[in-house]
Amino acid sequence: MHTFWQRQSRFGLRVLWRVLSGALLGVLLSGCANQPHWPDAYGPDAYESSNLTSIASTRRSLTSTILTNVPFHPQEKYQCGPASLAMMLNAQNVDVLPDELVDRVYLPQRKGALQVEMVAAARQYGMLVYPLAPKLESILDEVRAGHPVLILQNLRFEWWPQWHFAVVIGYDSVKRTLILHSGIQANYRQPATVFMATWNRSERWARVILPPDKIPSTAEPLTFLMAAHDLETTRQTIAATSAYKAALRTWPDQPAALLGLGNIAYQQAQWSEAEGYYRAMTDQFPDISAGWNNLAEALLRQGKHEESTDMMNKALETGKHPESSGAS
Secondary structure: OOOHHHHHHHHHHHHHHHHHHHHHHHHHHHOOOOOOOOOHHHOOOOOOOOOHHHHHHHHHHHHEEEOOOOOOOOOOOOOHHHHHHHHHHHOOOOOOOHHHHHHHHEEHHHOEEOHHHHHHHHHHOOOEEEEOOOOHHHHHHHHHOOOOEEEEEEOOOOOOOOEEEEEEEEEEOOOOEEEEEEOOEEEEEEEHHHHHHHHHOOOOOEEEEEOOOOOOOOOOHHHHHHHHHHHHHOOOHHHHHHHHHHHHHHOOOOHHHHHHHHHHHHHOOOHHHHHHHHHHHHHHOOOOHHHHHHHHHHHHHOOOHHHHHHHHHHHHHHHOOHHHOOOO
């Protein structure tokens, strides 16, 4: 059973996500330069004036990085999706082969896989799928942090597409190349000009796939919380709980993590545990009516009728003020 506010809070998070997505779309539409800009932070002269002894390893990682923990699976015909997803999962110690993923992601009528199937399949293995901001630096940041990046390219034209999934496992800033496991080629070095041209035509689609307790290097709180919420709504409860707890440790000023943890406990009829999370939310964020509303529900489930009524009155009082109504 979902409380009224649980439905509203989920709706609210999706509204926030649409706003964020709109902002990202604006970046996409404006990023059409013919000559891609290699991020200054990853240039061969980065930190040139700094103390070279103290930053030597940092400078090396900014100049060139290649991940060695990503197994390579050559793709069968039209099956770059299963091969790429297997590589991403293997990098997180998930033991799976491309053949085991074919039925989950491959669409024979399309002779390929769609992004939605790839993401859904990764979640079925308890992984959190995080969408990267549509810029090259986001990919480089994640790879530098040790996270391979699943990307989608269009190898032909917008009017005659050839969609292709590949995995970015490294980069060379001196030569301005990306290093990919792609197709039948391992450690394929692709010039940034070619990479950006093909990546642009996919609207710069890129994802990291990580255990849910691991925060991506480029993570933003709302985007991460939406990824955690997606695990919750696909019944990956253990993974969602882990992701919400990671978010709570990383961004203690975000009420959605407490709300999500409370809601999961509530759905599992763990009324006392749910009460604990909702109380923490009302203590830290007393101006958000969601906490009071859901706390009232958790108390009611435990037969604490008088206190539940008090909490519901606080929820109603708080909800009278639009600026303090939480996610809406």
